[in-house]
Amino acid sequence: MKSFLSSCTTGGCGAKIGPGELSKVLSGLPVFQDPQLLVGFDASDDAAVYQINEDTAIVSTVDFFTPMVEDPRTFGRIAAANALSDVYAMGGSPLFALNLVCYPEREDIQDLGEILAGGAEKLQEAGAVLCGGHSIYDREPKYGLAVTGRLNPRQIWKNNTPQPGDRLILTKPLGVGIVMAALRGEMAEAAAVEAALASMQRLNKYAAEKARDFPIHACTDITGFGLLAHTREMAGGSTTIVLYPSALPYIAQAYTYAQGYLLTAAGQRNRNFMEGAVEFGDTPFPLQELMLDPQTSGGLLLSVPGDCAQEALRAIQETEPQAALIGEVLPRQDFPILLG
Amino acid sequence: MITIDALGQVCPIPVIRAKKALEGLGEAGGVVAVLVDNDISRQNLQKMAEGMGYQSEYQEKDNGVIEVTIVAGEGCAVETSGTPADSGLVVAIGRNTMGEGSEELGRILLKGFIYSLRELTPPPARLLFFNSGAYLTSKDSNSIEDLKAMAAQGTIIQTCGTCINYYGITEQLAVGQVANMYDIVTAMAEAKRLINI
Numbered sequence: 001m002k003s004f005l006s007s008c009t010t011g012g013c014g015a016k017i018g019p020g021e022l023s024k025v026l027s028g029l030p031v032f033q034d035p036q037l038l039v040g041f042d043a044s045d046d047a048a049v050y051q052i053n054e055d056t057a058i059v060s061t062v063d064f065f066t067p068m069v070e071d072p073r074t075f076g077r078i079a080a081a082n083a084l085s086d087v088y089a090m091g092g093s094p095l096f097a098l099n100l101v102c103y104p105e106r107e108d109i110q111d112l113g114e115i116l117a118g119g120a121e122k123l124q125e126a127g128a129v130l131c132g133g134h135s136i137y138d139r140e141p142k143y144g145l146a147v148t149g150r151l152n153p154r155q156i157w158k159n160n161t162p163q164p165g166d167r168l169i170l171t172k173p174l175g176v177g178i179v180m181a182a183l184r185g186e187m188a189e190a191a192a193v194e195a196a197l198a199s200m201q202r203l204n205k206y207a208a209e210k211a212r213d214f215p216i217h218a219c220t221d222i223t224g225f226g227l228l229a230h231t232r233e234m235a236g237g238s239t240t241i242v243l244y245p246s247a248l249p250y251i252a253q254a255y256t257y258a259q260g261y262l263l264t265a266a267g268q269r270n271r272n273f274m275e276g277a278v279e280f281g282d283t284p285f286p287l288q289e290l291m292l293d294p295q296t297s298g299g300l301l302l303s304v305p306g307d308c309a310q311e312a313l314r315a316i317q318e319t320e321p322q323a324a325l326i327g328e329v330l331p332r333q334d335f336p337i338l339l340g
Numbered sequence: 341m342i343t344i345d346a347l348g349q350v351c352p353i354p355v356i357r358a359k360k361a362l363e364g365l366g367e368a369g370g371v372v373a374v375l376v377d378n379d380i381s382r383q384n385l386q387k388m389a390e391g392m393g394y395q396s397e398y399q400e401k402d403n404g405v406i407e408v409t410i411v412a413g414e415g416c417a418v419e420t421s422g423t424p425a426d427s428g429l430v431v432a433i434g435r436n437t438m439g440e441g442s443e444e445l446g447r448i449l450l451k452g453f454i455y456s457l458r459e460l461t462p463p464p465a466r467l468l469f470f471n472s473g474a475y476l477t478s479k480d481s482n483s484i485e486d487l488k489a490m491a492a493q494g495t496i497i498q499t500c501g502t503c504i505n506y507y508g509i510t511e512q513l514a515v516g517q518v519a520n521m522y523d524i525v526t527a528m529a530e531a532k533r534l535i536n537i
Contacts, residue, residue, distance in 0.1 A: 263388065
């Protein structure tokens with residue numbers, strides 16, 4: 001399937017419609033009211049949460065995108081890890097999932113089998129059940145999953161409820177968008193691609209399981225909008241988040257690639273979107289790009305009370321060694337994000 | 341003038357092709373025009389041009405085509421605070437003194453060494469701290485101002501995570517980021533030049 005990657009105009013979470021563009025149309029939709037809908041799309045959270053009874057809520061999410069890698073099975077694994085991620089980011093456990101498939105008539109159907117097998121592998125790893133799906137012909141291949149999970153309605157991790165005094169933990173290294181762009185430009189080193197593929201296929205399950213032992217105030221997963229847009233979302237209207245650019249975990253080569261201007265369209269869209277929300281000051285250009293880099297199946301950004309942040313970090317690092325403390329939460333200042 | 345037709349191509353391809361053409365001009369310089377069909381590509385081309393210290397402008401043509409013109413060469417450079425040239429120099433510091441002999445003298449020498457590194461042009465690409473060298477990136481280090489200045493210039497500063505845990509100074513880390521042994525080995529292996537202290 002050599003045409004797999006090159007047939008697509010854009011891949012992975014880099015294909016997302018820009019956050020600015022999206023808000024223009026979402027604001028025109030009616031707000032649905034239902035006391036059992038604990039988290040809806042008005043909160044721009046990662047998934048919807050609907051309460052069933054006192055102790056049980058279901059979390060529901062859907063995610064799909066075009067390929068960002070040549071190998072169909074790897075693409076399937078990444079798409080499934082990405083779709084499951086929203087459930088973990090809410091503090092839930094996935095129960096079952098449905099496949100979503102768009103596939104060109106002209107492509108080899110065996111490759112579609114590989115995509116689905118890759119997705120199924122990740123569902124098994126997550127302990128969730130695959131129970132069907134829907135497929136249509138389309139010009140470009142697309143794959144993803146609608147995932148349903150469960151959680152305790154008293155322990156929902158919302159994405160915009162951090163508390164001043166919290167510290168922020170990021171569980172995966174940044175830079176997968178830049179590395180995949182370098183791959184498209186045939187300038188990526190094998191080690192960098194390997195690191196990016198491993199990161200994108202890594203389930204956020206392990207980080208979330210460790211984090212559940214701590215009183216998490218807010219959580220989101222990093223996607224195509226990049227670290228900065230998610231940070232702004234997390235800061236909401238009442239806090240300011242200070243990020244430490246020098247503390248960010250990233251794929252080592254991504255820094256060099258950014259320095260060499262291997263720039264993505266999505267990264268620039270994210271930069272435009274963040275205008276006025278952050279002052280880059282003296283932050284080196286490659287670190288700016290890493291903070292704007294679209295992440296496919298990115299890590300969790302967790303807001304943890306300051307007094308247990310180190311302990312939480314150590315626990316998470318047992319399974320996610322690249323996790324790092326990357327910032328802190330302050331009462332609201334002039335900007336939603338400050339770089340420290 | 342070199343004209344590059346990057347219509348229908350998505351980032352980073354237009355930027356890569358433009359950069360290669362600019363580099364191919366050598367010291368004499370010249371003009372590279374790039375045709376793209378979306379404004380984001382135009383923005384990325386101008387971001388690259390500015391970062392490399394070149395003048396650029398653009399013109400919107402018919403059918404959504406945008407022509408970005410980049411001028412490279414003598415007298416064309418604009419003032420830029422962009423990224424410095426990559427020196428490829430990696431300095432690995434595995435102790436908090438320099439050389440054998442008096443420990444007090446060793447500390448003074450190491451402070452002077454780091455101060456002098458700060459004066460290098462271009463600055464070191466990366467500084468690696470491990471074992472007792474980890475004390476140098478903590479907030480009580482008397483080299484912290486020099487290290488912060490280098491970080492601001494783009495030098496990547498990494499301190500061994502195992503080491504700061506071992507010495508119980510994780511909370512004191514005041515500059516750069518935590519690295520694991522894989523990061524350290526990769527940085528050393530990829531260094532164009534490596535200095536070990």
